[in-house]
Amino acid sequence: MKTIxxxxxIRKRTLEKIKPGTNSNRLRILVGMATCGIAAGxxxxxxxxxxxxKKRNISDVTVTMTGCIGACRLEPIxxxxxxxxxxxxxVKMTEEKAARVVVEHIVNGRVCVDYTIGEAERKTAEG
Amino acid sequence: MQIYRAHVLICxxxxxxxxxxxxxxxxxxxxxxxxxxxxxxxxxxxxxFGLCARGPVVVVYPxxxxxxxxxxxxxxxxxxxxxxxxxxxxxxLAGGQEAGDVTQSLDKVDxxxxxxxxxxxxxxIINPEDIDEYIAFDGYKALTKVLTEMTPEQVxxxxxxxxxxxxxxxxxxxxxxWEFAARQQNETKYVCxxxxxxxxxxxxxxxxxxxxxxxxxxxxxxxxxAIGAHxxxxxxxxxxPIAVKRLEIAIGQAKEYGLLGKxxxxxxxxxxxxxxxxxxxxxxxxxxALMTSIEGHRGEPRPRPPFPAVKGLWGxxxxxxxxxxxxxxxxxxxxxxxxxxxxxxxxxxxTKVFAMGGKINNTGLLEVPMGTxxxxxxxxxxxxxxxxxxxxxxxxxxxSGGCIPASHIDTPIEYDTLVQLGSMMGSGGLIVMDxxxxxxxxxxxxxxxxxxxxxxxxxxxxxxxxxxxEILERITGGKGEExxxxxxxxxxxxxxxxxxxxxxxxxxxxxxxxxxxxxxEYEAHVKEKRCPAGVCxxxxxxxxxxxxxxxxxxxxxxxxxxxIEGEKKVPYRIDQDKCIxxxxxxxKCPFKAIFKNV
Ligand SMILES: Cc1cc2nc3c(=O)[nH]c(=O)nc-3n(C[C@H](O)[C@H](O)[C@H](O)COP(=O)(O)O)c2cc1C
Numbered sequence: 001m002k003t004i005x006x007x008x009x010i011r012k013r014t015l016e017k018i019k020p021g022t023n024s025n026r027l028r029i030l031v032g033m034a035t036c037g038i039a040a041g042x043x044x045x046x047x048x049x050x051x052x053x054k055k056r057n058i059s060d061v062t063v064t065m066t067g068c069i070g071a072c073r074l075e076p077i078x079x080x081x082x083x084x085x086x087x088x089x090x091v092k093m094t095e096e097k098a099a100r101v102v103v104e105h106i107v108n109g110r111v112c113v114d115y116t117i118g119e120a121e122r123k124t125a126e127g
Numbered sequence: 128m129q130i131y132r133a134h135v136l137i138c139x140x141x142x143x144x145x146x147x148x149x150x151x152x153x154x155x156x157x158x159x160x161x162x163x164x165x166x167x168x169x170x171x172x173x174x175x176f177g178l179c180a181r182g183p184v185v186v187v188y189p190x191x192x193x194x195x196x197x198x199x200x201x202x203x204x205x206x207x208x209x210x211x212x213x214x215x216x217x218x219x220l221a222g223g224q225e226a227g228d229v230t231q232s233l234d235k236v237d238x239x240x241x242x243x244x245x246x247x248x249x250x251x252i253i254n255p256e257d258i259d260e261y262i263a264f265d266g267y268k269a270l271t272k273v274l275t276e277m278t279p280e281q282v283x284x285x286x287x288x289x290x291x292x293x294x295x296x297x298x299x300x301x302x303x304x305w306e307f308a309a310r311q312q313n314e315t316k317y318v319c320x321x322x323x324x325x326x327x328x329x330x331x332x333x334x335x336x337x338x339x340x341x342x343x344x345x346x347x348x349x350x351x352x353a354i355g356a357h358x359x360x361x362x363x364x365x366x367x368p369i370a371v372k373r374l375e376i377a378i379g380q381a382k383e384y385g386l387l388g389k390x391x392x393x394x395x396x397x398x399x400x401x402x403x404x405x406x407x408x409x410x411x412x413x414x415x416a417l418m419t420s421i422e423g424h425r426g427e428p429r430p431r432p433p434f435p436a437v438k439g440l441w442g443x444x445x446x447x448x449x450x451x452x453x454x455x456x457x458x459x460x461x462x463x464x465x466x467x468x469x470x471x472x473x474x475x476x477x478t479k480v481f482a483m484g485g486k487i488n489n490t491g492l493l494e495v496p497m498g499t500x501x502x503x504x505x506x507x508x509x510x511x512x513x514x515x516x517x518x519x520x521x522x523x524x525x526x527s528g529g530c531i532p533a534s535h536i537d538t539p540i541e542y543d544t545l546v547q548l549g550s551m552m553g554s555g556g557l558i559v560m561d562x563x564x565x566x567x568x569x570x571x572x573x574x575x576x577x578x579x580x581x582x583x584x585x586x587x588x589x590x591x592x593x594x595x596x597e598i599l600e601r602i603t604g605g606k607g608e609e610x611x612x613x614x615x616x617x618x619x620x621x622x623x624x625x626x627x628x629x630x631x632x633x634x635x636x637x638x639x640x641x642x643x644x645x646x647x648e649y650e651a652h653v654k655e656k657r658c659p660a661g662v663c664x665x666x667x668x669x670x671x672x673x674x675x676x677x678x679x680x681x682x683x684x685x686x687x688x689x690x691i692e693g694e695k696k697v698p699y700r701i702d703q704d705k706c707i708x709x710x711x712x713x714x715k716c717p718f719k720a721i722f723k724n725v
Contacts, residue, residue, distance in 0.1 A: 001385030004271050004392050009263060014263035029244060031304045032251060034337040035369050037332070047698070056190040064260075067338015069251030070492040079233065079251075089233040103191045111231060118230030123489065124510075 009055060018062070021083025026060040027106060032077040040075035041094070048098035049078070053106070061106055077104035080105060089117040131169040131209055136186040140170040142179025145250040148197070151183050154202040159210075162724055177386055197491040209282070234477075235322070239505050240491050243470065245478050246294075246454040247494045250338030253291040255373050258380035261341040266367075267386055269460035274394040279458075283309060286456070290476030295321050295412075295449030296527065296554050297629070298475075298542040304446055307436035311444035312519035316356035318347050318423070319440065319447040322363035322370070323405050325411035327526035327576060329556035331480040332450035332632065334492050336363065336370035339454065340377035344400060348391065354446055362417050365404040374402055398466050409526070411582035414447045416582065427584045428628035449554065451480055469496030475541035479555060486512050486521075498539040501531060505559060507565040514669035516561040523554025525574040527633035529640025530566070549640040553634075555687040565662035566645040567652055571599040573637040588631030591622040593647050595638060607653035607664035616642065661725040664708045668724050674700035675720035682712035682721060 005025050020028045027108070029045040031037070038124050047111060049063045074091035078101070090101060097115050104110045113119055137152045138209075152170065159165045176184045177209045181195035185205070187485045194205060202217055208214045230236055253260040261267070275283055287302025308316060317332075320343060336343065347359045363371055366437045378400055381387040385627045389397045403421050411426040418440050420426035439445020455477060459467045466477050475497035481504065484490050488510035495504060501521060504715075505511065512518055520530040529550035531538065538544050541612040542552050560569065560669050574586050574596045595618050619635030626632045642649060671682070671691075676698035683691040683699060690706040693699030702713070713721040 001388075001390065001393065004275065005494070007271065007384075009391070010259055011268075012263070014259040018260060018263060022604075030251070034334055035367075037686050038369065052653075053294070056188075058190060064254045065256065066253060067250040067255050068334040068492055069233060069332075070242075071489065072491040073489065077251075079405050080500060083424065086233060087232040095557075099511070107191050108193045109217070110221055115238055116231045121230070121236055126427065 002088065010030075018064075019083075020081050024064055026083070026108055028081045029061060029063045030066045030079045031063065032067070032069055032075055033065035033090050036068055036072035037075045037077065038052075040092075042076040044095050045076045045093045046080065048095035049102065052102040056102065058102075058106065071117070074117065076119075083085050090115045091117050091120045095102065128171075129166070131167060133168045133211075134188040135168060135170045135186070136173045137170060138174070138176050138180075138182060138184040140175030140179065141309065142175065142600055143182035144332055146196075147183040148183035149183065150199050151197050151202060154199045155185075155206070160204050162206055162211055164206065169417070175317075177220070179498060187215075189458070190215065193221040199444040209547045224564065229427050238491070238493070238510065241499070241503060242494050243496050244457050244494045245467075245480050246335060246451045246480050247338070247492070248458065250478040251659065253339065255338050255340055256376050258341060258377065258384060258393040265461060266457070267345055268459035270345050270348055271392060272460055273352055274392055274396055279309060279353045279355065279655065281346055283350060284459060286353070289459045289467040290464075290465065290471075290474075291452065291455055291459060292475065292542060293449055294451035294455075294479065294554065295548055296524070296551070298552055301448060301452055304448070305350065305353050307434070307444045307644055308356075308444045313444050313627045313632070315352055315358075315439045315441075315443045317443055317445040318350045318356045318359040318448060319418065319445060320347055320359070320361040320453055321412060321414070321417060321447055322367075323417060324364065324367075324450075324554065325407070325412045325580070326527075326554050326556045328484050328558060329482045329494060329525065329554055331482050333367050333370050335450050335480075336367070337373055340370075340373045341381065343450055344374075344377055344381055344387070345455045346397045346453035347400060348387070349456055349460065350446060350448070350453070351395055354444070356444075356446075356663070357397050357402075359439070360401055360403050360404045360406055360420055360421055361519075361580075362411070364407045366397055366407050370520065371402065371404065378402070379515070408582070409576075410628070411581040411632050413630055415628065416446065418445065419427075419679050427582050428630070430627060460467035462674060465611070470543045472539060474519045474543055477539065479552065479553045481557040483557045483559065485514065487559040488513055488673040495540075497541045500537050500539050502536045504540065504557070505536070509559065512559070512561045519560045519564055520564050520566065521560065522569065523556065523632075524557040524635070524636070525556045526576045527551065527629065527636055528553045528556075529636045530560070530569070530644065536646075549636070549643050550634070563660055565658050565660040565661070566641040566648050567599065567602075567658075568603055568660075568662050569636045570641045571603050574599055574634065577634040581630065581634075584662055585625075585627035585631060587622045587625040588591070588627065588634065591618055591626075592631065592634045594618055595622070595635065599638070600647065602652045603658070603663045603665070605652075605656050605663065607656070609653070611653055612646070612649050656695040658725055660722045666725065667708070668703055669701055669706060669713055669721055670724045671699050671701060672722065674721045675718050677718050678719070679717065680716050681717060685711050685715045687711065 033042050076093040078090045078093050154239045183197050185194045185197045236587050283305050292298040405411050411420050411430050416426045416428040435445045480494045520532045522530045578592050579597045580587045661667050692703045
């Protein structure tokens, strides 16, 4: 059984752990893994992120599953969050796109603009 | 062959050479020797990377880190930091490509800007399978507060003052419901969560359970404390395997942490929770049928009163709340009743989650403050109707609800206004329809659903809805008779007045509300045998315009039933007896010579 104090400790510790910006956790990658995400192929995308990071010996980035963010038509959705809380939302992800995001964004800090939600919205608007 | 653990690729293209890559390479060789890395790291001269303007370019593998504008003075840092200690030198990374004005994150696109996420606060933010992440975002803090600082009466008072009303459909004030159950003198009471979500096209509750299961668990424990119950059940449909799995994991973790079970957080309060899987019958979302099903019987409703708060599961006082209702509770406790009551409208407080589908650009899940207008939801958040089509109506409340026509698009969405319009809030299904939708066909669709889902216990629902469906099928089939519309109205009135449960009582709603706003469409079907939207196949035909037909024969080639004939230079013709009205010819005609005749 946890006491109230222990609960408070877990809260602080986990917040510290999941907040990007520490040495062991530079970025947090969230993969939408609700029914909509999984149906659209989120599982192989998540695995691709894990594989690509491993291949490159990158251990200061965490990959985590999360629930539905609401824009189900754009799944699989992946968000990359940095230490300032800045979020980059990648939509309609594939394994190939995941590999490119790892090299360009995660390693080299260059956002893959053409995979972002803004770009997808722009394309839809253009028809 | 020697195996290197890392490779340093240095560009030897013309551009980089002219910006000094030769010297950089030499410096790397020296620095590697100095730090005894020459047998672990290999230097490779490569061709152009194409980033000549930012040369010299150096790429380090296995990471693939690309350093640009590397000066000789930078090399030692790359060697000691990156190659020796495994820490990339961020300041030299290629970095910041100009994003222009492309919006990069979800929280900045229109779809999100008008939303306010309370029930969905953690969905898409935390890992639902990790209780620690829920705790990190203030999870189980409300439970701690309730168990250590509040009496059950204070909890109920807070929920009452917050103005929270049930999100499962009927909109009954949650605090009142809890108070009724709390007043019952009984050793055994139960807390139930309705996660049946049978409304076709709705997935709000599934998303909460998949994305934030602990919020529901925490709220149920709080409810247990408030009414004096020590056992809870979550009734979830078996068709939601991911939700079921995440709930199982969450319950397991909560038990491990002592947040479920005896002596919760050392306060002496005990509460346990079990899952019950439903087989996916719509009627089992109705509260009395749901409880009958939990008891292990066939899911059929029973008359009320007695209400569940007095006599529920196994005859004991029971509260039943919807998933989204529960998901609001922890925040209400933490932020206070006034905070919640400050959101929304006079009689509808807080937010509502909608699953928006149909003819809308941004299908998906959204949460908005009560009182947001339908226009804002459809155009600002939903991004409007695809193909520039006109908005015709929106269906809320699913098979128990009704439609809101375009003329009422500026109506604020709240419980009472929707009822006034002949619809209802429902659980949050929102189906958007454009000008190509036939409202009679929509009514037929929903009635077809309720006929299928009627449990058969009471005759008005079992027989009455079937008769209504037959009439609707006749009308949409082009065989409508004089007096059919009036018959529908009489049946609807009687079923509403006499059905046993709300399934039957609300089944005629889609018919009544479409009749209210689109009676002319019904009349066109019955009197003129015409479907104005061109949906009902029996009343429309595909016709080839002889003037624009170029006799290319593409339509005939693509017709799956060989109903089109013709020859060179003579316009083609469709044999209406053979035509199955699939529309393929119209789609394929390169000259737009085929049209629907309604
Ligand atoms: C046919 C029928 C189906 C229903 N389905 C659901 C459902 O899937 N989920 C739900 O929460 N409520 C459903 N309800 C409403 C419940 O009977 C009940 O009002 C509700 O669960 C109470 O919780 P609330 O006060 O938190 O809304 C349904 C009602 C009827 C008549």
